[in-house]
Amino acid sequence: MDKNPIISIIGNGGVGKTSFTTQFCYSQFIEYYDSAIEDIFRKQIELDEETLNIEILDCFYGDEWNYNFKQGNYEKTHGFIFVYSITDKNSFDELENYLNEIYKYKKVNDFPIIIIGNKNDLEDERQISKEEGNEFAIKHGCPFYETSAKTRYNVEETIFTLLREIRKYPFDSNSNSKSKSNSNSKSNCLIF
Numbered sequence: 001m002d003k004n005p006i007i008s009i010i011g012n013g014g015v016g017k018t019s020f021t022t023q024f025c026y027s028q029f030i031e032y033y034d035s036a037i038e039d040i041f042r043k044q045i046e047l048d049e050e051t052l053n054i055e056i057l058d059c060f061y062g063d064e065w066n067y068n069f070k071q072g073n074y075e076k077t078h079g080f081i082f083v084y085s086i087t088d089k090n091s092f093d094e095l096e097n098y099l100n101e102i103y104k105y106k107k108v109n110d111f112p113i114i115i116i117g118n119k120n121d122l123e124d125e126r127q128i129s130k131e132e133g134n135e136f137a138i139k140h141g142c143p144f145y146e147t148s149a150k151t152r153y154n155v156e157e158t159i160f161t162l163l164r165e166i167r168k169y170p171f172d173s174n175s176n177s178k179s180k181s182n183s184n185s186k187s188n189c190l191i192f
Contacts, residue, residue, distance in 0.1 A: 011083035019149035074105040079112035112165035
């Protein structure tokens, strides 16, 4: 695996992408954040006796985002985290659109992704069942977690699972695109 893997975290504004990322990087919960701000987070971690310097791209994915910027981010990304809020049905419904966009820009049919249903600490406001999230992940052949950026529930586990998924993919070192020889394989679905 590249010692400097790049992860993009994708989802609607307000689903907790930045809170999730700051919880992972700094063990802090940020309740309010301007979701129209793009940010890059970096953290050095130890994973399976290997030191990695990871970069997490927390980007605003609004309509005004231009083609070249999207393509540049998607091409250099090794793995993706798609986030929805369990309290927001619209954020779940948008995941399919985000995935289709990534397929278009990434130009391969398979790459490391994880689906997370965030805000599972707000059970009484739930609009998406764990089963619905799991079914979506199975459809796309990827691991699924429910997380809470507030309580740190499954935050580290999600990132570590994605990094282990990235390890399975042979990337072209020039573009971070998966080599053509394995482009039809799918990862096993995991539920957490």
